[in-house]
Amino acid sequence: MSRQKVSSWGRLSDAEHTVVPITSVEGAGAVLAATAPGIARGMERSYGDAALNPGGTLWDARSLNRFLAFDEETGILRCEPGVLLRDIQQTFSGRGWMLAVTPGTSVVTVAGAIANDVHGKNHATRGTFADHVQSITLVRTDGSVITCGPSLEREWFEATCGGLGLTGLIVEASIRLKRVPGPWLLAENIAYQSLAEFFTLSDESEAEFEHVVSWIDITTDGGRRGILSRANPTPSPHRPLPSNATVLGGVRGGPTVPFVPPFSLVNKATLPALNRAYYRMQRLSLGSSVVHYKPFFYPLDAIQEWNRAYGPRGFFQHQCVLPRSVGAEAVAEILGHVAASGQGSFLGVLKTMGDRSALGMLSYARPGVNLTIDFPNLGNSTLRLLTRLDSVVEQAGGRLYLAKDARMPVSLFQAGYPRWQEFLQYKDPGMSSEMSRRLLGS
Amino acid sequence: MSGIVSRVTGSKGSGSGSGASSRGNSGTWPTDVVVIGATSAIAEQCTRLWLEGGASTALLIGRDEARLAAIATDLGVRFPSAAVTTLVADLVSPASIASVVADFAGPGSAGAAAGAGLTVLVAHGSMTEQEVSQASLVEAASVLEVTGVSPSLWIEAAADTMTAGTIAVIGSVAGDRGRKKNYIYGAAKALIEAMAEGLQHRLAGSALRVVLVKPGPTATPMTASMPQKGLAPVEAVAGEIVAGVNAGRAVVYAPLKWMLIMGVVRNIPSPVFNKLDF
Numbered sequence: 001m002s003r004q005k006v007s008s009w010g011r012l013s014d015a016e017h018t019v020v021p022i023t024s025v026e027g028a029g030a031v032l033a034a035t036a037p038g039i040a041r042g043m044e045r046s047y048g049d050a051a052l053n054p055g056g057t058l059w060d061a062r063s064l065n066r067f068l069a070f071d072e073e074t075g076i077l078r079c080e081p082g083v084l085l086r087d088i089q090q091t092f093s094g095r096g097w098m099l100a101v102t103p104g105t106s107v108v109t110v111a112g113a114i115a116n117d118v119h120g121k122n123h124a125t126r127g128t129f130a131d132h133v134q135s136i137t138l139v140r141t142d143g144s145v146i147t148c149g150p151s152l153e154r155e156w157f158e159a160t161c162g163g164l165g166l167t168g169l170i171v172e173a174s175i176r177l178k179r180v181p182g183p184w185l186l187a188e189n190i191a192y193q194s195l196a197e198f199f200t201l202s203d204e205s206e207a208e209f210e211h212v213v214s215w216i217d218i219t220t221d222g223g224r225r226g227i228l229s230r231a232n233p234t235p236s237p238h239r240p241l242p243s244n245a246t247v248l249g250g251v252r253g254g255p256t257v258p259f260v261p262p263f264s265l266v267n268k269a270t271l272p273a274l275n276r277a278y279y280r281m282q283r284l285s286l287g288s289s290v291v292h293y294k295p296f297f298y299p300l301d302a303i304q305e306w307n308r309a310y311g312p313r314g315f316f317q318h319q320c321v322l323p324r325s326v327g328a329e330a331v332a333e334i335l336g337h338v339a340a341s342g343q344g345s346f347l348g349v350l351k352t353m354g355d356r357s358a359l360g361m362l363s364y365a366r367p368g369v370n371l372t373i374d375f376p377n378l379g380n381s382t383l384r385l386l387t388r389l390d391s392v393v394e395q396a397g398g399r400l401y402l403a404k405d406a407r408m409p410v411s412l413f414q415a416g417y418p419r420w421q422e423f424l425q426y427k428d429p430g431m432s433s434e435m436s437r438r439l440l441g442s
Numbered sequence: 443m444s445g446i447v448s449r450v451t452g453s454k455g456s457g458s459g460s461g462a463s464s465r466g467n468s469g470t471w472p473t474d475v476v477v478i479g480a481t482s483a484i485a486e487q488c489t490r491l492w493l494e495g496g497a498s499t500a501l502l503i504g505r506d507e508a509r510l511a512a513i514a515t516d517l518g519v520r521f522p523s524a525a526v527t528t529l530v531a532d533l534v535s536p537a538s539i540a541s542v543v544a545d546f547a548g549p550g551s552a553g554a555a556a557g558a559g560l561t562v563l564v565a566h567g568s569m570t571e572q573e574v575s576q577a578s579l580v581e582a583a584s585v586l587e588v589t590g591v592s593p594s595l596w597i598e599a600a601a602d603t604m605t606a607g608t609i610a611v612i613g614s615v616a617g618d619r620g621r622k623k624n625y626i627y628g629a630a631k632a633l634i635e636a637m638a639e640g641l642q643h644r645l646a647g648s649a650l651r652v653v654l655v656k657p658g659p660t661a662t663p664m665t666a667s668m669p670q671k672g673l674a675p676v677e678a679v680a681g682e683i684v685a686g687v688n689a690g691r692a693v694v695y696a697p698l699k700w701m702l703i704m705g706v707v708r709n710i711p712s713p714v715f716n717k718l719d720f
Contacts, residue, residue: 004670019670023663063483063663066512067519077519091520 001035006058009307010047011314012377012406015054022061025080025171029143032059032169036141036430040165042082042112045105047317048406049434050116050164056432059169062109067091068172075177076134081111081170086301093183093293100132100178106298111170116403117162117363120297121211124354128365130161132176138168141430159426162360164402166431166440181235185211185296188230188288195224195328202352205230211296215282217275218338218348218373226350227282229296236290256304264311264376271344278346310376316406318389319372321353322398327369330396334371334389341385347374361419364401372404383407402435413439471688472608473559476501476546478533478596479566481509483662484612487680488563493517495684499525501546504566505533533566534592543599553604558649560607561687564596567612567630569665575626582626590630594637597652601641606649610687611638613656615695618704621720642692651690655683658700
């Protein structure tokens, strides 16, 4: 074990933790018992404090990253918790299988994807990550072992999917991959000029395309322009795979933001230009093309450590889902608050969700419309803006994504996650994070 | 489907593996790899990369049967068309070393048939903490034997047996200059360095290449108890090693910055060096 400074993706804090490696499944129970309370860390891609425990224990099981079995007939993959989604996609996409659901970064662990019950651009047709999990094995801090799944210890399964790592340490999972014709997608970009246009376009697209997402220009006034991207898997037998960058390029990665600049590169002066440039660049590529899954699913994975661009004070991400009935007005209201504040964002994501609520007690995904906005941390003025956005979400009956949150008030959490009390029965008393103490009281 | 299959069927020993060509170096992508100390984190990552890049067989040699099996299972899922086998062996006894090397590389073996396509990586060692090995001659002897003498004997045996291919051994930047923080481990690694240099001299002009790998501090279970700042991710270190070994470079620092750092450290005059606390 060692004392280390650990930041999450938002880089809002850099507190000391005692990092305790978990290097074997057999030995996990004893290590947990001896070093609890604590919380498991994965790739630290949650933005706030879900996987932080300042001053306390952080269990690191990332070296448990082996595949255990794969059934070529059913597509069921059994693996250790530290396997990266990136490795699953790279290993199986050429063999006709991919993850059914993936978030916008592949640099997360399987355990992290379960603990945050992540969703992707195909929520409407495929639901969330948990919908494709067959079984999970947990080790608790009292040494007990629980195996749960959709038809086995169902309550434990619903508590663990989206359960922020608080029900026990995930030591193994079985997930069902999806048949694909290969690693290619037939993708199309379409520009829109208003929210009304977005909703019409999105509804039309959901009927015919598996993947639908849109980038919205947060800095323009008046018309809400953006680019909607939609795609379906496609066979492309005559196309060579992109150079074998997966072999060494994959581990060396692409360009990196090499250091933390003294101020946020995303700021009032640069934002309108950034957004304008991005919009124009995307407009140039309107229409259909065959693309590899990496740039389509994981555009930001191409720039390593992009979160550094927000400077030494870090950034907040406000991601909410709002019921569809009031979604259009609520989105407009949020964008109005953002415009009035003069604080903007480069990363604005607007997408409609499918009509099924996720199965986890604390899962984020639910029917409605999802809006995601990044804000450089400017201190109190940013916090005041976020509070105004919270009140829109609360009045609309929406919820904030826990994986992105660093500061939502308990009242908004309890309103957005009505099963929170039920969840407490399954929480391991020896598992505790900064977020669990803030929102669940322990 | 096409991607994986086409990569695994590169012709033997020709260096036509797509991984090698896309790297743009003159290296040979191995067809057969033999890894001694295969359960070390760096070795495991290197094996993954070699199989991903086109090697078709891997022989994993180590002490712990269960851990070898777990790694072989993982590789079997990743690369179903590759042949992965494991062998539990005594890594220290000279008789065991001689017989294992004869089996995988001697006349009539698969390794001999692979010719220039055979790469042998010797990766084992024991990172006992300096305080522990400094406090007990028995511990110190064990570190020197497991980390220094044994790997040296493996590369010696491989050099005596193989006629073509690549022998790579994991040394360490710790072997570049003795420091109070880790000189017993460092001395064992320095022993490997002199052995590798001597073999390079002896085999110059032959079809056999010897590569000395010097990783800097790497984030692995071996270093989990150290402060993690400055530790390189094991995937990145393995990527450098595989590229360097394929290219047949005499010395591979991974990451490369350690070549500069150790160049400075080696040249600090002793009166100054001995006042430094690092």
